[in-house]
Amino acid sequence: MPNLKNPSSPADGYRGRFAPSPTGPLHAGSLVAALGSWLDARKNHGKWLLRIEDLDAPRCIPGADQEIMRQLLACGLNWDEEPTWQSKHQDRYKQALERLNGLQTIYPCTCSRQSIANVLEARGVVTPRNQEMVYPGSCRPQPIPQYEDGNLFSNEGAWRLALPSKLTLQFEDQVQGKQSQNLNQEVGDFVLRRRDGVFTYQLAVVVDDAAQEITDIVRGADLLNNTARQIHLQKVLGYTSPSYLHLPLVLDEHGEKLSKQTLASAIHTDTAQQALQELRKAAEHLGLSDLPDGKETSIAEWLLAATQAWGRKITSS
Ligand code: GLU
Numbered sequence: 450m451p452n453l454k455n456p457s458s459p460a461d462g463y464r465g466r467f468a469p470s471p472t473g474p475l476h477a478g479s480l481v482a483a484l485g486s487w488l489d490a491r492k493n494h495g496k497w498l499l500r501i502e503d504l505d506a507p508r509c510i511p512g513a514d515q516e517i518m519r520q521l522l523a524c525g526l527n528w529d530e531e532p533t534w535q536s537k538h539q540d541r542y543k544q545a546l547e548r549l550n551g552l553q554t555i556y557p558c559t560c561s562r563q564s565i566a567n568v569l570e571a572r573g574v575v576t577p578r579n580q581e582m583v584y585p586g587s588c589r590p591q592p593i594p595q596y597e598d599g600n601l602f603s604n605e606g607a608w609r610l611a612l613p614s615k616l617t618l619q620f621e622d623q624v625q626g627k628q629s630q631n632l633n634q635e636v637g638d639f640v641l642r643r644r645d646g647v648f649t650y651q652l653a654v655v656v657d658d659a660a661q662e663i664t665d666i667v668r669g670a671d672l673l674n675n676t677a678r679q680i681h682l683q684k685v686l687g688y689t690s691p692s693y694l695h696l697p698l699v700l701d702e703h704g705e706k707l708s709k710q711t712l713a714s715a716i717h718t719d720t721a722q723q724a725l726q727e728l729r730k731a732a733e734h735l736g737l738s739d740l741p742d743g744k745e746t747s748i749a750e751w752l753l754a755a756t757q758a759w760g761r762k763i764t765s766s
């Protein structure tokens with residue numbers, strides 16, 4: 450399993466991150482991602498960065514970032530370096546879009562969801578429930594020209610990344626194993642900047658992971674499906690790809706995905722006892738066993754034991 454970079458060696462440049470969207474306080478699922486990425490960074494003597502992904506303003510809740518930071522600190526999950534907010538880095542994303550324009554790999558799209566749905570329907574393509582529609586390429590010019598940079602930010606349409614044909618991307622996930630995704634068939638040319646001017650998660654996460662020199666991404670398996678897109682974008686932009694570890698989804702005793710309700714309810718971290726209790730639940734989801742459970746255990750002691758257990762898990766499988 451994961452990422453066995455000789456755990457006994459000193460810092461080898463490992464840089465990990467936790468990148469919550471401030472759409473609410475931490476819940477059980479996001480604490481699992483926070484704890485897993487923190488433990489992996491600590492085990493590898495690396496740095497753990499906190500990045501607030503607040504580009505989609507309508508979905509962000511004022512104060513949620515501060516609440517998330519309070520919760521992390523209450524759980525002893527301290528970060529290295531100053532936290533960053535994506536909303537303060539618009540220039541980075543603009544520059545990336547301009548570069549992609551220079552490479553003639555982006556084009557504007559004025560399709561509505563409905564017009565995309567209509568095209569797909571006419572082609573007999575059925576999109577399974579809660580899956581994104583595969584963009585049929587309706588607005589894609591042939592060949593792709595280079596646009597005036599000023600037009601990139603005019604908000605007359607969304608900007609999509611033009612994928613090469615026959616793009617099947619493969620990568621190794623440290624936990625989930627070999628992954629393969631045919632981006633043409635499963636995703637299509639995807640949006641980098643929305644018509645309302647918001648840079649998308651796919652663009653921002655790739656640009657920031659590169660800007661912050663992230664070497665190891667540890668996050669929930671709910672994001673696994675985005676990874677091929679991100680690796681492709683890294684290649685186009687000439688960035689080094691980090692290694693990926695997608696934490697298993699939280700399952701109940703029947704092996705079913707936990708209900709939204711269980712996962713989505715905020716965790717309680719008002720007292721150290723409560724925080725420890727939440728950490729214990731998160732650790733259980735991560736498959737860590739034999740951690741101290743005495744009343745006297747401090748969070749710091751418990752985290753140390755968890756870091757050691759994380760290493761055992763890594764080396765034993
Ligand atoms: N901001 C994303 C989320 O909260 C996670 C980004 C990532 O870890 O790549 O779902």
Ligand code: ZN
Nearest residue numbers: 558559560588
């Ligand atoms: Zn279009």
